[in-house]
Amino acid sequence: MKKFIRVLVFSMLISMNLLTVSHARSIFETLSKTSSQTSSQTSTQTSSTTSYKTVDGFYMVETDSYLNTVEPSTVVLPEEFREMAVDGYSLVYNDEFIPAEITLNKNIMSITPSGSLKDGATYQVRIFAGDDSRYAVNLKAYNLKSIDFSRETVVKIPANPEKGFNYPYYLVIPRNADKSEIKRLIVEPNNSGMVSDVLDLHAELAKAGVTGASQSGWVSEMLQIPALMPVFPRPLQEWWDNYYHTLSREVMLQTTGDGVRVDLQLIAMIKDAQELLAANGLEVEKKVFMTGFSASGQFVNRFTVLHPEWVKAVFAGGFTMYPAESIDGNILYFPLGIADIKEIAGKEFNLEEYKKVAQFVFTGDLDRNDRIVETEEDYNAYDAKVMYNLYKTEDCMIIWKTKERLINDLGFGENFQFHIYEGIGHGIPSAASHDILEFFMKNNGDEIVKINAHKDAGYWNPEELPKPIR
Template identity: 30%
Template sequence: MRVSRRHFCSTVAIGSSATLLGTASAQTDISVTGTVQSAAGADLSGVELRFSHENTGARRTVTLSSDGGFDLSLPEAGTYRTTLSNTENPTDGVPLIYSFESVVVDSTTNTVDLTVPRADEIQIRCVDSESSPVARLPVNFRAANGTGASPGLFTTTEQGYVSRFGADRPGVELAGETQVEVQPPANPETSIELGTVSVSQSDEFEFTITNPERYTYSFQLIEGNPDAGFHFPYFIYTPPLAADANDDTTLTRPFVVGFRLKDVDTTWEQNVAEGRDFIRSGRVRTIADELRAPALVALLPTNPPDESFELLDHNALQVTEPPYERLDRQLLSMISDARERLADEPYEIATKIHLLGFSDAGRMVDQFTMLHPDRVNAASSGGNGFATIPQDRLTEDIPRRRPPTMETLRWPVGTADLERLTGEAFDSESWVDVDQFRYIGAEDQGDPEDLEHPSDYTHAKSYRHFGDSRQQLLLDIFGWKQVDERFETSREIFDTVGATADFTVYDGVGHSVPDTVRRGVLDFHRRSMRDEYGPIPDTETQGDARDSSSAETRSDSVDSSGNDTQDEEAVSVTGPGFGLLSGVVGVAGAGYLLRSWLLEQDSDS
């Protein structure tokens, strides 16, 4: 990659000395209070201040009040990198990311007073070697102390200018020295350094990228099209396929499909915005990038305004009037529509898809897989205790918590009435062959026995749409407790019927999807795709990785498939006062400078 930079205005450098508070001593639970003042006089409410221990990596994040005040406890004494992050709700005059001098704390009470300089809006333009603008380039920023902003917030416009997603104009507010980086879609956990901008007034910078096809991506919103069989919109995403260069091999790729479900209290505008965020920086995109596969996020309702059905329950399957008729078939129509739109891609799109979902979206995955198992290669579902039973009657070999009051398993408890509801019998043979990964957090249990009434239990799902009998049947079979009873009974049932399924309980995890769970989901889909479609082409990005909160580097010289790659590109930086620096950098052994997107997490949140 060859990089050039044109700088039109002056620059200012930032020092890196440490501010010492008190005398040295080892202690935990250290109280720190203070104030961050804005040189621009801006309201700092909602802006975050991050502390990261330079030696141990211990981290804390605190949200500032409107006057910049804060109060938090740090877990241990030592030197902390201190960084302001203004990524959630951009404020005029406050930089996106800014690092202060390191702070040393070593007593029970410390006071820290900081001043963040006024930020100036700068324009950053990315062009190719022919000076043509590079659109859809994922760009991010890193403070002088090595702390990165949250990824997935910025991309380039059709004119090549860096812009925050959803903003009405390009530009980013920065102060002092800030590193500009590209987040390769094919390897979202790393970043590639473009260069450092030094900002003291409004400026414009330009970077030349010789191989933008490796880093740019495409996603677009497809509006509902009743003539094509779907009334609701969907997002489609296509990652770059730079590594798939073997013309002698015909690649086959499945769609990676997820859901953004709208409840009655959410507007469609909000749902579209959430869907855009989800496909831009969520699990769907991460898995699509890793598998080199296109992704689709369907924006579907959880229920209609009258709440007459939920997801794909038995009432939903009987709706015949638009726009809510047969949401499962609408998803199939979205997939067909997306296949046509990607007809010119350099790969064949498989007839079977990879599904993933969590909580309600996980139940949607479960139900869709039961309805159309012949269309699903792999399905991951998390955050739910019970599962739909792949039988029409509760036979003696099926595990249950206590003797039920009925044996017929009507949908969606089981499959007894599916043929009447859909016109097609349950395809048990295809369902057993679907690769499934079901997961839950050990802390997602709760205890209904501690509550005054069972309905207060977090997981006391109400199936009011099809009566008390099916609700009671679920309790008889699966019990109350989400993890110990429901999830375990689901596992036993799947084992009994011979399903191709893995069940995993993650210790220390509640009703959420932290990085450890994300990796498990990714590993499952990677393994399933390899088994069905063959090896996944190697990742091309590798080199030295650096923790986002650290200035130190560590070696990471293999790609996501465990293989070395080779390439060589020229890098040059030009600009008034900089002279000309040029050289050749190898992507493998010599390496790009790769920065790890191990973002600072608030460890007590």
């Protein structure tokens, strides 16, 4: 009871800015240590059912449990904790308090950190019992401790600036991924479809997408390959200069803040995921499958031009960037082309690798989103003028067919397949669920293979879904 009162009083003083957290911690543990020393006989009797080693006045509790770096963790304590009266808890790392919600139901403890924990670091949970005895549990934190291939695993990997990414990402390892003969990641940039300064909102939408509501989730489930989706922001504040979901010019030119070079951050995430999978017995190829639609389709188009050495095959809704410096005398600056790619990306265009990437790009015959006008978030006045010079119309179907012709004229017809789904506007047709599986399965090897894609956007026949070789 005395510790409960102390916790209550200290919490009130901290909230009133009359006491710092570190000062409160020092006073609290000094008082607790004194209490435990004066009642050591009682503490020993309370702990008599288990033999504990004592360190710094704490009974050390052994457990096989561990912490997840971002998600709630469950820790199984010895049976005697079922009936134990507990006044409070704390989570500590390197002798510093870590904000976390900790609850105890019988002998099952739930720990939810308010922020991300450090992968591989050891934390200590301290338990203050009502009889003034104190317990400590050392727990190691993991992004992913192990993979159970008998079931699906969904893990959120926290931001890791030391490894090159300032935002988290989701990794899904489907059931039987170890048995699939296709050993690649499927990567889809997140596309929230809305602006918000709350990154957790974009994280929830990304999780929903990669676990089944997106094309990458579908491919992951059906082909039994791991899927990765980053959690890039799409802020409300100054949204026109921060359209990360399309990999816009303004985004690529940022020099300060967490959003600098999100293209390189995605590569860092891919490397991290590949290392994590390899450490758990699943080796995957360096080159990835990529998919996206609308904003994320633009991201994929642009990323593939910038970094073709990382991409095996693309299945994307929309096409916006040409692998050329100019067409018909029109200089194509990023994001229309590669005239200033060295300035934008710090590297030359890799023509050899780009020609190895199989690309299926699609639109709907009722889609009116392929505009050739200046926009606040993506195209400037010069871009709009160039697009009009190239297409000479605002008819989206004529624009699409012109794009296909220009790609063929540039010499990339062998690795591109343009397709129009009939009977759909700006959306992903159910027929694409057939075609994306067939396309990736047939373009997993050395040859670039075009498929006989469905025309009817509404086509769906589960009996005709391709069966991957396992």
